[in-house]
Amino acid sequence: MERRDLLKAIAMASAATTASGLSLTTPAQAQTPARRGIGVHDISPVSPDYFIPDRFxxxxxxxxxxxxxxxxVAAQRAAREGANVIGVDWLDKEGADHMNAIAKAGGSVEFVHGDVGENETCDKMVKTAVDRFGRLDYxxxxxxxxxxxxxxxxxxxDKQKNLVFAQVHxxxxxxWDACIKTNATGTFKSMRAELKQMVAQNDGGAIVxxxxxxGLIGFGGTPAYVASxxxxxxxxxxxxxxxxxYGIRINSVNMANTATPMVERAMQLVRMKMAAAGNQPSMSMLKTDSLLQAADSHKRDSTPAEQVAVMLFLLSDEASNLTGGTYATDGGYTAY
Known part of the structure; x- marks a missing residue:
């Protein structure tokens, strides 16, 4: 099973132990590699080395x-584009190592270890930005x-299956609590701390x-993720x-399958979940590919660099007329 099949596989795995009146996928079909895309010319993803000098x-x-x-990827590119970057993560060593590597390459960075679902972390990241660099812009x-x-x-x-995505029942x-805490509450608490500082500065800003x-459509098998x-x-x-x-623009980006460690690990959990359920046929999603996945000869996922390109554009002055947008950076997934 390839990473691009994550959307379909999660729904299959979460429903595998439930009787269904509609079987769209058999065990054999679930293990069959996807056929090649229908397009005649592939779109090349933006280079991970591309950046706009001095943009930030x-x-x-x-x-x-x-x-x-x-x-x-965003921290690396933003630093190359001149930004002072405050990187935040609860993976202490991995986060610190990455930010140190950016600093060694000439970037201006600080690392804050913590959980964005906690007020202490969110307050600390903003305080670090102000103490080190005098302000917060983005x-x-x-x-x-x-x-x-x-x-x-x-x-x-076997020990963690109670922590894995599943249908509501x-x-x-x-x-549920973990997904809501990080994704929904963490976003709220991060924004609250960031906006307090931006309002106090009275000099505008942007948040993505x-x-x-x-977060744009309904989807099976991951109720907490969808809700969050x-x-x-x-x-x-x-x-x-x-x-x-206040001159503060706020937008969101909403991607479909993207080649990240989180998606890779989710695929590992999907395979384990399906195996534990005996690979029983189940009701699955009727659509799994975005337009660009369906057309690409390898049905590739979007890349982190493709997603980051839009994120940083929305933060930049080039997006001066854009706010309140929930942009589908999904390769056309929601277009049909």
Whole structure:
């Protein structure tokens, strides 16, 4: 099973122990590699080395979830574009190592270890920005989880299955609470701390929240993730209304399958969940590919660099007329 099949596989795995009146996928089909895309010309992803010199020169930016995936790529590119970067993550060593590597390459960075679901972390990241660089101009609230297993822990499915995504009737409090705390509450608490400082500065600013395509549509098998990402988009729209008068723009990005460690680990959990359920056929999603996935000869996922390009654009002065947008950076997934 390839990473691009995550959306379909999660729904299959979460429903595998439930009798269904509609079987769309057999065990054999679930293990069959996807056919090649239908397009005649592939779109090349933006180079991970691409950046715009001095775009954020002299500006200070908070990036949560900086240790891995999109947050790590965003921290690296923003620093290359001149930003002073405050990287925040609960993966202490991995986050510190990444930020130190950026500093050694000439970037202006600080690392804050902590959980964005806690007020102490959110207050500390803003205080660090002000103490070190004098102000806060931008924030990218990227930290997020799909399950309740701590990202730094090895997977032991038999002991951790109560922490894994599941349909509502099988979902546990531990799974629900962890996703809501990081994705919804963490975004709220991050924004609250960031906006307090931006309002006090009275000099505008911009915030981008990282949602998901599951925050734009319904999706099976991951109720806490779906609910939390809808909350992210609701917070984005609500705050955009309140803070436009302060010159603060607030938008969100909402991607489909993207090649990140979080998605890779989710696929590992999906395989374990399906195996534990005996690979029984179940009701699955009717659509799994975005337009660009369906057309690409390898049906590739989007890349972190593609997503970060939009995030940083929305933070930049080039996006001066954009606020309250919940942008579908999903390769056309929600277009049909």
């Amino acid at each position: 020169k002299g500006k200070t930016m908070i990036i949560t979830g900086c240790a891995r995936g999109m947050g790590a 924030a990218l609230n990227n930290a997020g989880v799909m399950d309740a297993i701590f990202p730094g822990d090895p997977i032991d499915y 099988e979902a546990t409090d531990e799974y 929240n990282v949602g998901s395509v599951t 990402k809808h909350a992210v988009n609701g917070l984005t729209r609500s705050a955009a209304i309140d803070y436009a008068a």
